Structures are given as structure tokens and as C-alpha cells.
Amino acid sequence: MNDVWSWQRAAEALPPILEGFRITLLATVVGTAIAAVLGLLVALVRRSRSRWVTAPVGLAVEFVRSTPLLVQLVFVYLMLPSVPALVVGCVVLGVHYATYMSEVYRAGIDAVPRGQWEAAKALDLPRTRVWRAVVLPQAIRKTLPGLGNYAISMFKETPYLFAISVVEMFTAAQQFGGRTFVYTEALTMVGLLFLLASYPTSLLVRRLENRLA
Amino acid sequence: MPETTAPRDAAPSGTVPAPARATTTVQGAVPAIEFQGVVKRFGDNTVLDGLDFSVAKGDRVTLIGPSGSGKTTILRLLMTLEEADGGIILVDGDPYTHEIRGGKRVEVPEKRRRAVRRRVGMVFQQFNLFPNMSVLENIIEAPMHVLGLTRAQATVRAEELLDQVGLADKRDARCTQLSGGQQQRVAIARALAMDPEILLLDEVTSALDPEIVADVLGVLREVAETTDITMLIVTHEMQFARDVSNRVLMFDHGRIVEEADPETMFTSPTHERTQEFLRAVLGD
Amino acid sequence: MSDNLSTLRDALPRLGEGVVVTLQLTLGGAALALVLALLLGLGSRAGSLWVRGPSRFVVEFFRGTSLVVQLFWLFYVLPVFGFRMESLACGILALGLNYGAYGAEVVRGSINAVPQGQWEAATALDLGPVHRLRRVILPQAWALMIPMLTNLLIQLLKGSALATYILLHDVNYFIEQLRRSTQDTFFSYTVGLLVYFALAYVLTLGMNALEVRAKNRLGSGPSLREVLRVAPVPATTRGGAA
Numbered sequence: 001m002n003d004v005w006s007w008q009r010a011a012e013a014l015p016p017i018l019e020g021f022r023i024t025l026l027a028t029v030v031g032t033a034i035a036a037v038l039g040l041l042v043a044l045v046r047r048s049r050s051r052w053v054t055a056p057v058g059l060a061v062e063f064v065r066s067t068p069l070l071v072q073l074v075f076v077y078l079m080l081p082s083v084p085a086l087v088v089g090c091v092v093l094g095v096h097y098a099t100y101m102s103e104v105y106r107a108g109i110d111a112v113p114r115g116q117w118e119a120a121k122a123l124d125l126p127r128t129r130v131w132r133a134v135v136l137p138q139a140i141r142k143t144l145p146g147l148g149n150y151a152i153s154m155f156k157e158t159p160y161l162f163a164i165s166v167v168e169m170f171t172a173a174q175q176f177g178g179r180t181f182v183y184t185e186a187l188t189m190v191g192l193l194f195l196l197a198s199y200p201t202s203l204l205v206r207r208l209e210n211r212l213a
Numbered sequence: 214m215p216e217t218t219a220p221r222d223a224a225p226s227g228t229v230p231a232p233a234r235a236t237t238t239v240q241g242a243v244p245a246i247e248f249q250g251v252v253k254r255f256g257d258n259t260v261l262d263g264l265d266f267s268v269a270k271g272d273r274v275t276l277i278g279p280s281g282s283g284k285t286t287i288l289r290l291l292m293t294l295e296e297a298d299g300g301i302i303l304v305d306g307d308p309y310t311h312e313i314r315g316g317k318r319v320e321v322p323e324k325r326r327r328a329v330r331r332r333v334g335m336v337f338q339q340f341n342l343f344p345n346m347s348v349l350e351n352i353i354e355a356p357m358h359v360l361g362l363t364r365a366q367a368t369v370r371a372e373e374l375l376d377q378v379g380l381a382d383k384r385d386a387r388c389t390q391l392s393g394g395q396q397q398r399v400a401i402a403r404a405l406a407m408d409p410e411i412l413l414l415d416e417v418t419s420a421l422d423p424e425i426v427a428d429v430l431g432v433l434r435e436v437a438e439t440t441d442i443t444m445l446i447v448t449h450e451m452q453f454a455r456d457v458s459n460r461v462l463m464f465d466h467g468r469i470v471e472e473a474d475p476e477t478m479f480t481s482p483t484h485e486r487t488q489e490f491l492r493a494v495l496g497d
Numbered sequence: 498m499s500d501n502l503s504t505l506r507d508a509l510p511r512l513g514e515g516v517v518v519t520l521q522l523t524l525g526g527a528a529l530a531l532v533l534a535l536l537l538g539l540g541s542r543a544g545s546l547w548v549r550g551p552s553r554f555v556v557e558f559f560r561g562t563s564l565v566v567q568l569f570w571l572f573y574v575l576p577v578f579g580f581r582m583e584s585l586a587c588g589i590l591a592l593g594l595n596y597g598a599y600g601a602e603v604v605r606g607s608i609n610a611v612p613q614g615q616w617e618a619a620t621a622l623d624l625g626p627v628h629r630l631r632r633v634i635l636p637q638a639w640a641l642m643i644p645m646l647t648n649l650l651i652q653l654l655k656g657s658a659l660a661t662y663i664l665l666h667d668v669n670y671f672i673e674q675l676r677r678s679t680q681d682t683f684f685s686y687t688v689g690l691l692v693y694f695a696l697a698y699v700l701t702l703g704m705n706a707l708e709v710r711a712k713n714r715l716g717s718g719p720s721l722r723e724v725l726r727v728a729p730v731p732a733t734t735r736g737g738a739a
Binding site: 004062063066067068069070071072074075078079156157158159160162163170174177182183184187188190191192194195198199202 | 557560562565570573672682683686689698
């Protein structure tokens with residue numbers, strides 16, 4: 001058993017992994033924040049009546065959504081050598097997930113009953129007020145579970161940052177494995193850490209979904 | 214005469230002190246259907262509370278009463294779409310979902326349930342035809358895979374039935390291409406293809422346009438005349454009930470409040486609830 | 498620019514090879530994922546806890562541990578336990594397990610979405626549970642599943658780009674090759690992203706065609722020919738009076 005798994009090696013791998021975990025969390029939080037804001041902007045822009053606006057934005061969204069995050073990360077990293085890798089990582093994660101979030105926002109906005117719009121119109125509220133005070137608060141409630149689920153997805157995709165030399169949790173394990181030539185303990189622990197972090201969180205999001213439904 | 218509801222037993226549900234074998238009617242034949250002390254609850258709502266009644270072979274029984282009175286529940290219990298919380302149901306004298314063994318109420322294993330279930334057929338309010346199969350395929354599916362008929366045998370029977378319900382030319386049509394009335398007639402053919410001893414009809418015309426109702430009822434009248442299938446009917450169509458049934462049971466809050474032949478029931482009901490109900494439905 | 502284009506033209510055979518590898522990973526992974534999704538999705542609905550428990554565990558396990566970790570674990574750690582697997586098999590296995598687990602939830606949800614009346618009609622006809630699933634429920638659930646499975650398929654395609662890092666010469670690998678020959682990062686990556694975009698588009702079209710066919714089989718939509726307007730709509734059994 002000792003050449004397949006070594007508790008000592010596992011103990012040695014843990015500190016760098018936990019260091020990396022902080023970066024993982026940071027990237028997830030910043031990326032989700034960017035995605036949440038940018039996604040809303042995109043959803044609002046796509047409601048424009050003008051084809052000159054919606055067509056290019058639509059195409060760009062489809063393009064970013066359908067192409068690999070991994071390739072996008074390396075692309076931007078290579079194109080902007082002076083920007084720190086972590087910044088590139090957070091921004092690309094944010095932009096990539098903004099395309100998913102824009103769909104969630106769209107669905108949330110569409111789900112606000114027509115009657116709300118009509119009542120606001122009857123009260124002669126200005127457009128911005130209608131959005132700020134009536135529509136968005138209702139729409140965003142519906143988007144919270146989606147936002148939660150995508151945050152969890154993003155958390156599980158932070159390992160892609162290994163390709164641009166950001167030492168998050170997975171890269172830390174990989175580097176440890178590269179140094180010691182044994183990947184077993186490090187990779188297994190990282191996998192379990194992802195599971196331990198994401199599963200309870202996903203249950204919480206599901207509970208939130210049921211509460212809001 | 215078949216029994217009416219006994220007054221509520223003091224015994225708790227789950228144990229039935231009554232006899233474990235089927236009782237017999239005056240004629241000495243085993244009843245087609247027998248409920249002994251059947252209890253059914255939905256959450257806090259007790260729909261059936263120790264119901265006893267029986268149906269003889271060849272009987273055409275219409276169940277009437279307000280919604281929530283338990284009529285549909287009885288049909289669903291007979292089709293094992295619901296399970297009783299207490300009491301025993303017997304079909305042809307055989308225990309259906311539960312039986313008494315050694316003084317305790319136990320579940321009947323699935324294999325024996327299936328053998329009993331095979332004798333019961335049902336036509337639903339929402340037709341429930343299988344959209345991924347053609348009309349013919351809907352009708353031959355169960356005879357082939359449950360009764361073991363060959364495709365040829367099942368097809369012959371299916372075509373006979375389609376002819377009988379007047380839809381011979383629709384045999385290869387997709388079910389969604391048919392009107393509601395046509396779909397319901399196919400559903401009747403599908404149920405009959407299994408040669409059931411007992412046919413359950415759950416408000417089969419309630420989802421149809423009024424002009425179409427007559428066609429479907431016509432088919433059912435013919436079935437009633439040309440076969441001796443035991444029929445249990447839940448319907449609002451009082452004229453149909455009068456024409457086809459030999460017994461009418463009025464239900465209220467899970468109990469039979471009155472029972473009579475159709476003529477008596479509809480022209481001179483004795484129980485107050487029945488009078489109220491019929492007045493509301495028939496607009497007397 | 499014309500230099501870049503001519504370099505690209507010369508490199509087309511290698512691009513072709515890269516596309517083949519990417520498609521092998523994607524379609525192979527998708528096939529495995531579909532099988533697993535069906536098994537685990539049905540298992541999650543089983544009556545017996547002995548089946549349901551492990552199914553749900555496997556689903557949550559492969560959903561919860563990241564795809565990247567799974568891939569590299571199979572590549573670096575599995576050999577330690579004595580299993581030598583070549584890279585392509587590793588890739589297909591990782592993609593299949595991960596997306597199979599996500600697919601299981603889609604399968605489970607779609608089966609639950611089939612109208613209650615269908616289950617009841619099957620019971621009324623005394624169809625056995627396996628027969629009912631095979632002939633009544635799954636054909637209807639399939640039409641409901643396809644849009645969500647399409648999403649997963651595209652994610653699977655995107656995930657296949659990882660294969661470069663386990664020494665496979667897929668499209669992602671080609672991008673690096675092109676970059677080295679043209680010395681133009683922007684050009685190479687744009688070409689690469691466009692290739693992935695095109696692959697995603699074609700796969701989506703394929704799934705849409707499947708959906709049209711599935712809906713047609715249920716009688717709730719036009720046939721594929723009618724949609725493409727290749728064949729004239731035949732004047733047949735459409736509607737009818739009572």
C-alpha cells in the first residue's frame with residue numbers, strides 16, 4: 001500500500017494545495033462578479049430594437065459561448081503579456097460566464113409578468129424607474145439560483161488557469177507532482193476538495209431555488 | 214341484493230376483522246368486484262373510510278356524486294393507480310393488492326397483482342394514447358407483449374375493434390392527428406383489445422366537445438349491448454347512465470348514500486343528498 | 498496576412514488531423530456519456546436504495562470533482578495502480594464520466610417530465626416496467642432531453658481542448674503549431690477559435706435535426722424533410738372530423 005499512497009506525501013502536498021485554494025476562491029469570486037454584472041449588461045443590450053446592435057452582440061455571445069474557455073484563456077494571455085496572469089484569468093472567466101449569465105437574465109426578465117410592465121406604464125413611471133424599481137428586483141430573484149449554479153461551475157473550471165501559469169489549487173497539485181514525480185496524493189486530494197466544496201454549496205443553491213420558486 | 218355501506222367500524226384501519234374470503238351474492242356467484250372496509254387517505258383528507266360494496270359479474274354500475282366524493286378514487290384503486298391504506302379489494306374473489314394472512318393485512322406480490330390487473334381495463338378522461346405509436350400500434354402493443362399474441366393475431370383483433378368504433382381508415386395515423394373524440398374511441402378499442410372482464414370508464418367524455426360526446430357514448434352503448442363486460446362508470450352524462458347501467462350508486466364523502474336502478478334513482482331518489490345533487494346536475 | 502494564409506493552406510492536412518482527433522474525443526466521449534447518463538439517470542429513479550444510492554453517489558462524485566482533475570488523474574495516477582491507458586482512451590473516459598454524470602440529471606428530469614397520464618395508461622394495459630420504459634416513456638423523454646443534451650455536447654467539445662495537455666494532437670495542438678509557423682498569435686488563435694465555432698455549429702445542427710425527428714415521431718412536429726423543404730408536403734392524413 002505504501003508505494004501507491006503515502007500519507008506523508010499527502011501531508012506535504014496539503015500546504016501548497018491550500019495556498020492554491022485561496023487563489024481558486026479569489027478567481028471564482030472575482031470571475032462571478034464580472035460575469036454577473038457583464039451578463040446583465042449583455043442581456044439588457046440584447047433587448048434593443050436595433051438589429052445593428054443585437055446582431056453583432058448576439059454573434060459575439062454565441063462565439064464566446066461555443067468556443068473553449070481554455071483556448072480563450074491562452075489567447076488573451078499571449079496577446080497581453082504585460083497583464084498579470086491572474087487578472088487575465090479572472091477577466092476571461094468573467095467574460096466567458098457572462099455569456100451564460102446573459103441567458104439566465106433574459107429568462108428572468110421574460111418571466112416578470114406582463115402585468116407588471118403594464119401597471120408601471122399606467123402609473124407613467126419613467127423607463128429607468130420601471131427597470132430599477134419594478135422589473136429588475138423581480139427578475140434578479142429568479143436569476144439567483146442560476147448565478148449560484150454558474151458560480152459553482154466556474155469554481156470547477158478554475159483549473160483551466162494552469163494553462164496560463166496561475167497557481168490555483170490544481171496547478172499547485174500539478175507542480176507538487178512534477179517536483180516529486182508522484183501525482184497520486186496531490187491530485188486525489190484536490191479532487192476531493194473540489195467535491196467537498198461544491199457539493200454542499202450546490203445543495204444550498206437547490207434549497208434557495210426551492211425557496212424562491 | 215348486494216350490500217350497501219355498513220356503518221363505520223370501530224376497528225382501526227390496517228386490520229380487517231371481516232372474513233378473509235369473498236362473500237357471495239344471493240345468486241351464489243362470486244362477485245366481480247368486492248370492496249371490504251377499504252380506506253384511502255390523501256394527506257389529511259380521508260376520502261374513503263371503510264367502504265364496503267360489491268359488483269356482480271355483468272353489472273353495469275354508474276357512480277354519481279359531487280367531486281371529491283371518492284368515485285374516481287374507487288376506479289383508480291381498481292386500476293392500482295392508487296393503493297388503499299386499509300381494507301381489501303377482491304376481483305373475482307381473488308385479493309388484488311392486499312390480503313389477510315394470519316390475521317394481518319399484507320401486500321400481495323407484484324406477480325399476482327399483475328394476473329388480476331390483466332382482467333381490468335380502463336379508459337381515461339384524457340385518453341392517454343401513446344404519441345410515439347400509430348393508432349394500430351397503440352392497440353396491439355399490450356396484447357402482443359402482455360397476452361403474448363403474435364403481431365398477426367393482435368392486428369386482426371385490432372382491426373376488428375377499429376372497425377367497431379368506426380375508425381378503420383385511421384389505422385396508420387399518428388394519434389395527435391386525430392380529434393379528441395377519435396382519440397377516445399381509439400382508447401376504448403385499446404382497452405377492449407385486452408379482453409378485460411371489467412372495464413373502468415373515468416369521465417370519458419368530460420374532455421370532449423359536446424357535439425362529439427354522442428359518438429363516443431354510442432360506441433360505449435354498443436359495447437354494453439354486445440358484450441357482458443362488467444362496467445364501472447363515472448360520468449356526468451345522466452341519459453347515458455340511464456340507458457346503459459342496471460345500478461346507480463350515489464356517493465358522498467366516501468360513502469354510498471343511496472343505491473337503486475336508474476329509473477328509480479333518477480325519477481324518485483329518496484335520500485336528501487341525492488335529491489340535492491341531481492337537482493344541481495340535471496337542473497330539475 | 499497573405500503569408501499567414503498560405504502557411505495556413507499548407508497546414509490544412511494537419512488541421513484535418515487535429516479535427517479528427519477532436520471529433521474522436523467529442524463523439525467518443527459523447528457516446529460513453531449517453532450510455533452512462535441513461536444508466537445513472539434510470540438508476541437514480543430506481544425503487545431500491547441499493548441501486549439509487551450508488552447511482553446518485555456516482556453522479557454527484559463526477560459532477561463535483563472537476564473535469565480537469567479527472568482527466569489528469571486518469572492520465573497521471575491511474576498508471577500507478579497498474580492501468581496503462583493511451584491518451585485518447587483517457588480523454589474519452591474522462592469526458593464520458595464527467596458529462597455522463599451531468600447527463601444523468603437531464604435524463605432523470607426528462608423522464609419525470611413525461612405526463613402522468615402516460616404512466617397510468619401503461620399501467621392500465623398492464624405493461625411491465627421495463628416494457629413501459631422502453632416503448633412508452635423513453636421515446637417521449639428523448640424528445641424532451643435533446644436540447645439540454647445539446648448544451649452538454651457543446652461543453653464536451655470545449656472540454657476536449659484539454660487533450661493537448663495529455664499529448665494528443667487535436668485542434669488546440671494545431672493552434673500552437675500554426676502559431677509557431679506564422680509567429681502570429683492573433684491569427685492562429687482566431688483561426689483555431691473559428692474552427693471550434695464551426696464544429697460547435699455543425700454539432701448543434703445535427704442535434705437540432707435529431708430533435709425534429711424525435712418530435713415528428715411523436716406526431717408533435719413536422720418531419721425533417723418538411724422542415725428543410727426538400728420534399729413537398731404530401732397531402733395525407735392531416736386532421737379529420739370526429
